[in-house]
Amino acid sequence: MTESPTVDTGTGYGRATPSYDARLAEVGPGTPMGEALRRYWHPIATSATLTPDVPHRTRILGEDLIVFRDGQGRPGVVYERCAHRGSSLYYGRIEEDGIRCCYHGWKFDVQGHCLAQALEPGRGRRRDAARQPWYPVEERYGLVFVYMGPPERKPALPRYDCLEPLEEGDQYYAEWPVPGMGVTGLVQDCNWLQVYENSIDPGHTNWLHSQHSGYQFVGVGTTGFPENFFDPDAFPDNVSYARTAFGAKSEIRFLDKAENGVRPVLGFCAELHLPNVLVLPEGVKLAPDARPDLVLWFVPSDDTHHRLFFSVRTGDPERMSRFALLITQNGKQPWELTEEERQRFPGDAEAQVSQGPITLHSEETLATSDRGVVMLRRLLRTMVDDVEAGRDPLAVSMVDEPPRRVEAGLFTRSTATADETASAVPAAGA
Numbered sequence: 153m154t155e156s157p158t159v160d161t162g163t164g165y166g167r168a169t170p171s172y173d174a175r176l177a178e179v180g181p182g183t184p185m186g187e188a189l190r191r192y193w194h195p196i197a198t199s200a201t202l203t204p205d206v207p208h209r210t211r212i213l214g215e216d217l218i219v220f221r222d223g224q225g226r227p228g229v230v231y232e233r234c235a236h237r238g239s240s241l242y243y244g245r246i247e248e249d250g251i252r253c254c255y256h257g258w259k260f261d262v263q264g265h266c267l268a269q270a271l272e273p274g275r276g277r278r279r280d281a282a283r284q285p286w287y288p289v290e291e292r293y294g295l296v297f298v299y300m301g302p303p304e305r306k307p308a309l310p311r312y313d314c315l316e317p318l319e320e321g322d323q324y325y326a327e328w329p330v331p332g333m334g335v336t337g338l339v340q341d342c343n344w345l346q347v348y349e350n351s352i353d354p355g356h357t358n359w360l361h362s363q364h365s366g367y368q369f370v371g372v373g374t375t376g377f378p379e380n381f382f383d384p385d386a387f388p389d390n391v392s393y394a395r396t397a398f399g400a401k402s403e404i405r406f407l408d409k410a411e412n413g414v415r416p417v418l419g420f421c422a423e424l425h426l427p428n429v430l431v432l433p434e435g436v437k438l439a440p441d442a443r444p445d446l447v448l449w450f451v452p453s454d455d456t457h458h459r460l461f462f463s464v465r466t467g468d469p470e471r472m473s474r475f476a477l478l479i480t481q482n483g484k485q486p487w488e489l490t491e492e493e494r495q496r497f498p499g500d501a502e503a504q505v506s507q508g509p510i511t512l513h514s515e516e517t518l519a520t521s522d523r524g525v526v527m528l529r530r531l532l533r534t535m536v537d538d539v540e541a542g543r544d545p546l547a548v549s550m551v552d553e554p555p556r557r558v559e560a561g562l563f564t565r566s567t568a569t570a571d572e573t574a575s576a577v578p579a580a581g582a
């Protein structure tokens with residue numbers, strides 16, 4: 153009698169229908185995450201490029217909005233559809249005190265007050281009955297921020313000690329020196345959280361950016377990274393994650409090059425503040441224990457798109473280019489690659505956008521290198537729970553507070569002897 157062969161049932165056949173976690177991924181009005189995100193300020197445009205020239209159309213948290221600067225220099229954010237009969241204010245004309253709809257000449261100021269109705273008796277004696285939906289804005293760090301949540305819960309716009317005060321000669325740079333940036337940021341074709349999760353996934357640097365994108369970082373700048381920084385085998389022992397007052401941070405410890413018989417133990421830190429803020433070292437010309445100078449925001453456009461904004465505090469205009477053009481793929485910028493080169497030398501976009509318009513959480517197999525991602529998701533779920541329960545979420549303050557202390561970059565933790573190896577470096581908290 154022949155025995156029936158053992159059947160390997162682990163094929164792709166019959167697998168469960170995939171799904172994403174809507175509570176994490178969806179950002180529109182009325183969704184749990186959408187309401188939580190609406191309790192924070194978000195960048196919507198860069199200050200320098202928002203001129204009283206033409207209005208700009210943008211989508212943020214699933215809402216189509218117009219951002220403009222009136223003739224008096226005031227930034228404004230209003231709902232795109234005119235309160236009269238719905239023409240887009242994208243085709244409106246900017247005037248000294250507001251924006252005027254092209255269709256019948258109704259004019260609105262930066263807070264949506266109707267200032268004029270061109271075809272109505274007396275140019276609109278009853279114009280006070282109309283109000284264009286609008287949102288509060290504030291300008292800081294070279295960016296225009298918008299608050300889209302309940303007016304009575306409007307928090308203070310957070311400050312960061314890496315951006316203020318300015319040092320002598322410093323100014324803020326918020327423009328990407330890349331094609332297609334525009335006034336309202338460069339749109340990325342996937343859910344915002346995929347890229348924000350990457351912020352607390354430092355292991356991808358040890359693999360993607362060194363093994364696939366083409367080896368980089370080493371030997372550049374004043375410090376450069378020694379070879380052991382990218383050693384995948386050292387990563388599990390050298391990485392750590394921690395909760396902070398405003399979110400979470402990651403740290404990779406590694407041994408720097410020997411000097412006078414000692415090797416400094418350095419910690420490379422990136423810090424996240426809820427809900428979508430990343431304080432990141434630039435990665436080039438890193439000087440240990442230097443003051444960080446860069447904040448990034450990952451702003452959802454809708455469920456399947458987001459935009460990146462940043463502010464760099466520096467007196468060196470080249471500093472911004474070094475940051476924005478830092479990570480290359482086979483030595484090239486992403487927009488210079490052929491399709492085949494993208495396959496052979498994938499970078500962040502290939503890895504993260506290919507997770508799908510919204511990644512399918514039901515198909516994930518989370519492991520130890522995902523501890524930071526798990527920590528972030530837990531924080532975000534708590535944020536959503538807090539808002540649903542009527543509480544103010546983490547990292548929200550109703551009063552203007554001193555700049556938040558952030559720690560991002562290289563920091564000297566201790567020293568080792570010249571003959572110690574990378575695996576001897578203890579992770580933070582180990």
Ligand code: FES
Binds near residue numbers: 234237253254
């Ligand atoms: S639709 Fe805007 S003025 Fe009529």
Ligand SMILES: [Fe+2]
Binds near residue numbers: 356361479500
């Ligand atoms: Fe990356």
